[in-house]
Amino acid sequence: MDIPRSWRLRNQRYLLEGNACTSCDKKHFPPVLVCSECKSRDLRPFTFSGKGKLYSYSTVYQAPGQFEAFVPYIVALVDLEEGPRITTQLTDISPDEVRIGMPVEKVIRKISEEGERGLILYGYKFRPPVD
Amino acid sequence: MKMSMKPSLPVGIVGYGAYVPRYRLPATEIARLWRGGQDNAKLPVKQKSLPGPDEDTITMSIEAAHNALKRAEVDPALIRSVWAGSESHPYAVKPSSTIVAQALGIAPHTTAADFEFACKAGTEAMQAALGFAGSGMAQYALAIAMDTAQGRPGDALEYTAAAGGAAFIVGPAKDAVAILEGSFSYTTDTPDFFRRSYQKYPEHGNRFTGEPAYFHHISNSVSILMEDLGLTPKDFASAVFHQPNTKFPKKVASQLGFTSAQIHTGLLAPVIGNTYAGASPLGFTAVLDAAKPGDRLLLASFGSGAGSDAFSFVVTDKIEGIRDRAPSTSDYVERSVEVDYATYARWRKKIRHH
Numbered sequence: 476m477d478i479p480r481s482w483r484l485r486n487q488r489y490l491l492e493g494n495a496c497t498s499c500d501k502k503h504f505p506p507v508l509v510c511s512e513c514k515s516r517d518l519r520p521f522t523f524s525g526k527g528k529l530y531s532y533s534t535v536y537q538a539p540g541q542f543e544a545f546v547p548y549i550v551a552l553v554d555l556e557e558g559p560r561i562t563t564q565l566t567d568i569s570p571d572e573v574r575i576g577m578p579v580e581k582v583i584r585k586i587s588e589e590g591e592r593g594l595i596l597y598g599y600k601f602r603p604p605v606d
Numbered sequence: 607m608k609m610s611m612k613p614s615l616p617v618g619i620v621g622y623g624a625y626v627p628r629y630r631l632p633a634t635e636i637a638r639l640w641r642g643g644q645d646n647a648k649l650p651v652k653q654k655s656l657p658g659p660d661e662d663t664i665t666m667s668i669e670a671a672h673n674a675l676k677r678a679e680v681d682p683a684l685i686r687s688v689w690a691g692s693e694s695h696p697y698a699v700k701p702s703s704t705i706v707a708q709a710l711g712i713a714p715h716t717t718a719a720d721f722e723f724a725c726k727a728g729t730e731a732m733q734a735a736l737g738f739a740g741s742g743m744a745q746y747a748l749a750i751a752m753d754t755a756q757g758r759p760g761d762a763l764e765y766t767a768a769a770g771g772a773a774f775i776v777g778p779a780k781d782a783v784a785i786l787e788g789s790f791s792y793t794t795d796t797p798d799f800f801r802r803s804y805q806k807y808p809e810h811g812n813r814f815t816g817e818p819a820y821f822h823h824i825s826n827s828v829s830i831l832m833e834d835l836g837l838t839p840k841d842f843a844s845a846v847f848h849q850p851n852t853k854f855p856k857k858v859a860s861q862l863g864f865t866s867a868q869i870h871t872g873l874l875a876p877v878i879g880n881t882y883a884g885a886s887p888l889g890f891t892a893v894l895d896a897a898k899p900g901d902r903l904l905l906a907s908f909g910s911g912a913g914s915d916a917f918s919f920v921v922t923d924k925i926e927g928i929r930d931r932a933p934s935t936s937d938y939v940e941r942s943v944e945v946d947y948a949t950y951a952r953w954r955k956k957i958r959h960h
């Protein structure tokens with residue numbers, strides 16, 4: 476991701492900032508211009524709680540350069556408590572500990588590193604709750 | 607002459623949070639590799655905490671500060687300082703504190719700065735936050751103490767250099783879980799341990815790190831603070847000292863007249879190692895987790911270079927209500943997964959494949 480784009484999207488990546496439809500209350504992440512449920516264009520910003528359940532996952536063993544420090548890692552579909560299903564990475568878990576349906580919570584981790592000189596990109600990942 | 611410090615407005619800790627990564631490297635793994643296991647009887651700690659490959663001082667600071675916010679139940683937008691003390695900031699130029707402030711919803715109406723003072727960078731940030739809130743410039747100030755310490759492979763420091771830390775939100779005494787009674791800082795030019803720019807690993811003065819550095823500075827900060835406040839070790843329910851290993855904090859406690867029972871709760875080094883700037887503040891969160899209203903608590907850091915900050919806090923009855931809003935320090939200490947030296951070497955970039 477280039478620097479201007481990652482900068483623009485920082486509150487999505489850090490805070491799970493999406494939006495909610497003012498007519499039907501459907502929650503969207505990432506934010507949308509038109510509600511997929513009722514076609515309304517009247518949406519307000521909405522910050523997700525960061526709690527969810529694991530819907531599905533896949534383990535990545537081969538990754539491009541900026542991700543290779545994290546291999547193997549788990550790419551997952553997580554159902555957020557407020558509705559949307561999002562694509563994310565799991566962390567603090569090894570492939571043999573993963574169970575479909577397990578509760579997960581948002582944390583902020585390194586997403587990628589552009590070599591030794593470049594930008595470190597931070598953003599949300601999900602992990603099993605600590606307590 | 608009064609030497610201890612206290613701001614004109616009464617202030618205290620209104621929220622606190624801990625973070626320790628989940629991985630542990632047993633000291634026996636290091637001894638196996640570098641000493642043929644010969645040192646096993648006299649290892650300085652049992653194991654050390656180790657960050658995962660996607661963790662650094664910034665991500666760990668965000669989680670500890672998030673826990674402090676959960677406990678304080680303060681609107682992030684009311685926080686006027688994000689001051690992060692560490693000797694392992696991921697960038698040389700680009701403040702860790704800016705990323706922490708954005709990620710927690712504190713930005714943009716805040717000050718942000720990275721503090722550096724070896725292992726006392728975090729308590730230095732706490733001193734500043736107490737002054738910032740105590741002067742009325744800020745209603746709430748956030749101070750963070752966090753490190754992902756690195757030791758040169760095979761060096762004595764490799765056994766202990768660990769990762770973890772804590773965050774504190776300072777605010778008005780009426781909302782505090784622990785009210786500041788007074789603090790004191792003691793600083794000299796003592797080159798016991800240092801790392802030059804662009805060097806990955808620090809240099810240390812072996813025996814020089816003990817008496818003239820650790821023991822001299824902590825003894826002075828703590829005894830001057832106690833004398834000034836008219837207190838003796840018996841007045842404290844718990845005390846936390848900087849813990850580069852298991853031995854030093856036990857020895858300095860006994861020299862100052864504290865019992866092993868008084869330092870037990872906050873002594874985490876044996877099971878997680880030396881978390882550098884995070885060490886004494888993290889121990890202090892374990893003490894707050896267990897504290898009762900009315901308890902008087904001592905926190906004393908040490909940073910090479912050298913200096914020590916000492917604080918006396920009195921716990922209020924608000925502690926019971928906020929404790930369970932975030933994971934306890936022991937939740938983090940106990941969620942542990944052992945890794946071997948090879949995994950550690952890869953994650954900590956001691957080896958690479960190109």
Ligand SMILES: [Zn+2]
Nearest residue numbers: 496499510513
């Ligand atoms: Zn709608």
